[in-house]
Amino acid sequence: MAEAVIQTEKLTRKFGSFTAVDEISFSVASGEIFGFLGANGAGKTTAMKMLTGLLAPTSGEATVAGFDVYRETESIRRNIGYMSQRFSLYDDLTPRENIRFFGGIYGLGSSELREKGERLLDSLDLQESADTRLAALPLGWKQKLAFSVALLHEPKLIFLDEPTGGVDPVTRRRFWDMIYDATDRGVTVFVTTHYMDEAEYCDRVSIMVDGRIAALDTPAMLKKQFAAETMNEVFIQLARPAKRGEG
Template sequence: MGEPVIHTEQLTRTFGEFRAVDAISFSVDSGEVFGFLGANGAGKTTAMKMLTGLLLPTSGKASVAGFDVFSETESIKKNIGYMSQRFSLYDDLTARENIRFFGGVYGLSSSTIKEKSEALLASLDLLAVADSRLSDLPLGWKQKLAFSVALLHEPKIVFLDEPTGGVDPLTRRRFWDMIYEAADRGITVFVTTHYMDEAEYCDRVSIMVNGRIAALETPAAMKESFGVTTMDELFIRLVRPGSGETT
């Protein structure tokens, strides 16, 4: 699959005594759909923040889209897309205004923005409601629009932080169709989720436990090597070998 677009070696981040991310090493290939799983507080968010250039690592090495996470965070930000369940678009702007605004943020020219926004609205079947406020749209549409907006500047990698939280099962699947389409265009998708069935939609998944990567494999190989039939079982086996939470 060519050059890795994300590559980390012994990447570590500590907060005081606490090792939030503890020497993780992995690579993600271009066009791959990479699932990044873990329990609450396992260090996923901290790792994501380092990879998106929002947080400086304590030690180790990492490059994203060919740029170093220590010294080239600005270039990283220009070459990635980001979408989270919590922050994505402005509810009090219309779909068209959101696209225009984020296009501007990503440094696209106004003619490009105009062209892209029409194509995008058409492909999402949103032309009829393009000028009504986003707050009037169903959540599923907003998520799809947010994903498209995150891809507006054609980044090499898109980071999706629980993109389908709270979304109904139909819309979740529509969303995954979009993820696959993006991956087919060569965009690397780095996604976190709490839905274990979604883990199976990924090319490879990693499971973080207490700041370390406990497993990294294709879903099928992972299930086989642990001798379980569902990702759910696998996750519980890894995250909670005994009982009682470890946070």
């Protein structure tokens, strides 16, 4: 396997007496699409926040893109892309302005930014709407744009937090084509999702239950291991005994 882009060792986060993430250990290889699954409240978001440097771990070790999650959060942030479940561009700005802003805060030069921006608008077929406020565009387009914007500064690793929430299967499929394109260029993808068909698209999948990683393997191996037809069955088998409910 190629070098590890994410490496965790007994990574733990407690909130008071509640252990949100309980000694998780895993590694993500370069160029991999790593699915990070779990029911609501299983600890996915907390784990993701620790990996993106937004939340300090309570104990355990982890490196992201080669940087330590305790001490080198700034370097981590510079080297990752991030797209959140909630649609996360500015609705009152146009696509072109959004591109310019996010490129700008990642320190891209203006000529580089203009060139990249135009190429991006071309490839997304957004030239016609480039100066319309984002609020008027369909959600699927916005998500594609958000994904592309998150890759603007050419990070090695991108975190996608439920990137396809709320769109139809066809749009979702197209979105995944974009993810595959990115991995072809060597980008590592760390993705959370609630759609089990999407879990099938991942190279490897981990399933969190009650703050722990209950299973981690390729979708094919997981199905075999749990004697299941689909990832959905695997997930339900694992998540049913969960003690934590919604939340």
